[in-house]
Amino acid sequence: MGSIKVRNLGKAYKQYSTRWGRLAEWISPGKKSHHALKWVIEEISFDIAAGESVGIIGINGAGKSTLLKMITGTTQPTTGSVMLTGRVAALLELGMGFHPDFTGRQNAYMAGQLLGYSVEEITRLMPEIESFADIGDYIDQPARVYSSGMQVRLAFSVATAIRPDILIVDEALSVGDAYFQHKSFERIREFRKQGTTLLIVSHDKAAIQAICDRAILLNAGKLAMQGEPEAVMDYYNALLADHQKQNVTQSTRPDGKVKTESGTGEAAIEQISICDSSGNPISLIAVGQKIQIKILVLVNEDIEGLVLGCGIKDRLGQMVFGTNTFFTGQALSGAKKGERYLYTASCDANLGEGSYSVHSSLVLNQSHVEKNYHWVDGGFVFQVINTDKPHFVGYCWNEINFDIEKLEEHT
Known part of the structure; x- marks a missing residue:
C-alpha cells in the first residue's frame, strides 16, 4: 500500500538581473550573491493515506506540475521533504521521455525499466500493453510519427501495466481522445477499488469530483484550501474571477x-426556493413533477446588465x-439601485432519486469571469x-417504451 507525506515543500529558482550575474556570482570572492529567489512553491504540507484519491487543482502557473515533479523526484525541492511508500507510477508529461527515433515497442521497454519493471516482465506484459494502447501497427513505428494522443495511449498503458501502489497523473490524459479517456479513467477507478493511492492534476471538475476523496487547491504557489472536492471546486470557481476584488465566503x-x-x-x-405548480413551497419532489424555482434578486447599485444563471447540481456537486x-x-x-426582481424558472423535475441543490448566479454577461455580482453554490x-x-x-428520468417483436425463425 502506498502513502505520500509532504512536509514544508518549497521550490525557488534563481533570477539574475543581468546575463553576467551568474558568472559574477561564480567568480566573486566569498561567493557574493547576485541573484534573487523566485518562489514557485512555498510551504506545502499534506498527507495522502494509503488507498486515498486526491486531486490537485489551480489556475495555470499555480505550481501544480512543479509540485508533482518534486513528489516524484524529477525535480529537487529547495526546502522540505517528500516521503513515498510503495511502487510509484507517474505520468507527468507526454511521452515520458520517449526517444523520437525509437519505435513505440522499444520506448515501452525503456519506459518500463525506468518504472522498475524487468525486461522479462515487460516482455510478458507487452501483449496487454499493445492491446490497451490500441495504436495498431504504429507500435513498431518511430515515436516521432506519433500524435500527442498516441503518445498518451502508449505512456499510460506502460505506466499502468502493473497496478502501482501510487499512481500520479498530470493533465496528460486530457490530450487523448474521448474513447481512451473513458477507458483510462475506468482503469484508474479499478485501481482505486484494489487499493491504489491516486494523486491527479486535472482541470476537469467532473473527473475530480467523481474520482477523488479530497481535493487540494493551489494558488500562487501556496496551499489555499483542501477538503471535499465539491467545496474546493466551488472555491476554485470563485477564484477564477478574483481579479474583481470580490468577497468569497x-x-x-x-x-x-x-x-x-462570491461576488x-x-x-x-x-x-432561493422551489414551489409546486400551484406556487406552494416544497423541498420534497417527485420524479417528473412540475416545479418552479423562484429566485429573488435585489439590485444594490445601478448596473449596465443583469444576467441570472440557474442550475441543478447532484450530491457530488x-x-x-x-x-x-x-x-x-x-x-x-x-x-x-433598489429594484427587486423575482425570477421563476419552470421545468419538470426529470431527475433520479437523491439529493440535489440549486446553483444560482448574477453576472454581467454570459459568464462570471468578466463581472460576478453574486454567485451561490448550494443555495437550496x-x-x-x-x-x-x-x-x-x-x-x-426519461420516458421510455420497449417495442418487442418476435421474429420468425429461419429454417
Whole structure:
C-alpha cells in the first residue's frame, strides 16, 4: 500500500538581473550573491493515506506540475521533504521521455525499466500493453510519427501495466481522445477499488469530483484550501474571477455540505426556493413533477446588465443542468439601485432519486469571469423521490417504451 507525506515543500529558482550575474556570482570572492529567489512553491504540507484519491487543482502557473515533479523526484525541492511508500507510477508529461527515433515497442521497454519493471516482465506484459494502447501497427513505428494522443495511449498503458501502489497523473490524459479517456479513467477507478493511492492534476471538475476523496487547491504557489472536492471546486470557481476584488465566503449547510458564495455585491440573490405548480413551497419532489424555482434578486447599485444563471447540481456537486438568461435571450439592461426582481424558472423535475441543490448566479454577461455580482453554490437543497415511475437508475428520468417483436425463425 502506498502513502505520500509532504512536509514544508518549497521550490525557488534563481533570477539574475543581468546575463553576467551568474558568472559574477561564480567568480566573486566569498561567493557574493547576485541573484534573487523566485518562489514557485512555498510551504506545502499534506498527507495522502494509503488507498486515498486526491486531486490537485489551480489556475495555470499555480505550481501544480512543479509540485508533482518534486513528489516524484524529477525535480529537487529547495526546502522540505517528500516521503513515498510503495511502487510509484507517474505520468507527468507526454511521452515520458520517449526517444523520437525509437519505435513505440522499444520506448515501452525503456519506459518500463525506468518504472522498475524487468525486461522479462515487460516482455510478458507487452501483449496487454499493445492491446490497451490500441495504436495498431504504429507500435513498431518511430515515436516521432506519433500524435500527442498516441503518445498518451502508449505512456499510460506502460505506466499502468502493473497496478502501482501510487499512481500520479498530470493533465496528460486530457490530450487523448474521448474513447481512451473513458477507458483510462475506468482503469484508474479499478485501481482505486484494489487499493491504489491516486494523486491527479486535472482541470476537469467532473473527473475530480467523481474520482477523488479530497481535493487540494493551489494558488500562487501556496496551499489555499483542501477538503471535499465539491467545496474546493466551488472555491476554485470563485477564484477564477478574483481579479474583481470580490468577497468569497463558505458556510456549512444544514445537510453538512459547504455553501460557497462570491461576488462584488452590485446585485444580490436574497432568496432561493422551489414551489409546486400551484406556487406552494416544497423541498420534497417527485420524479417528473412540475416545479418552479423562484429566485429573488435585489439590485444594490445601478448596473449596465443583469444576467441570472440557474442550475441543478447532484450530491457530488456536478451540474446536472444549467443555463442563464443570456442564452435564453432574457438579459436585463439598465437595472437601477433598489429594484427587486423575482425570477421563476419552470421545468419538470426529470431527475433520479437523491439529493440535489440549486446553483444560482448574477453576472454581467454570459459568464462570471468578466463581472460576478453574486454567485451561490448550494443555495437550496431538495430531495427527489420516485412515487409513480417504473424503477430506473441514474440522475435523469426519461420516458421510455420497449417495442418487442418476435421474429420468425429461419429454417
